[in-house]
Amino acid sequence: MSRVPDIKLEDLTTEQKRIYDEIAGPRGGVVRGPFPIWLRNPDLADRANQFGNALRVHGKLEKRLFELMVLIVARHWSAQYEWFSHAKSALKAGLSPEVVEAIQNHRRPESLGEDERLVYEIISELVETRTLSQPSYDRALAALGLDLLIELITAAGFYAMIAMVLNAFDAPVPTGERALR
Secondary structure (H helix, E strand, O other): OOOOOOOOHHHOOHHHHHHHHHHHHHHOOOOOOOHHHHOOOHHHHHHHHHHHHHHHOOOOOOHHHHHHHHHHHHHHHOOHHHHHHHHHHHHHHOOOHHHHHHHHOOOOOOOOOHHHHHHHHHHHHHHHHOOOOHHHHHHHHHHHOHHHHHHHHHHHHHHHHHHHHHHHOOOOOOOOOOOOO
16 A cells, blocks of 8 residues: 555646647556646646656667666566556567566576676676776666666666655555565
8 A cells, every 4th residue: 555645647737638649649548657746736746747758768778678677677676556557568578488487586597698787787796786896887878888787777767766656655556565574
């Protein structure tokens, strides 16, 4: 049960309703995760949605690698809703079920492609040590280039923020499932 009750649709202000519709449109008509919480502050909800879309929809990072990054962050924070939302997306984007299961169970995936291994190691190092060593930074920079590396790290930070919001306010998973232990 969420610590922050959803605002009923009929109780949304005009501005909240506009933002609700923008959030719901590309998400099958539903507003879940951190967004019902953020809707209480419409400006925050609007800007978070725009920032998320800049990374998730308009970003240059390949979707499979993007979803891998999100799963690593979700697992690190044990963010149930984030995992619920992105595990399916990761599979659709081409991550193998074995990779998703290994991350879910706190294991290093064995069957990673070279680009997946790079993202796994960079994001894992960042969430575990809160920094990147110079060799890791140099390796990521050489493989991704500066622009894509900035996007990857920024997206990881954005999803860490989402994980914190989800966990602090106990955002519900629609199925009630708690896949992360």
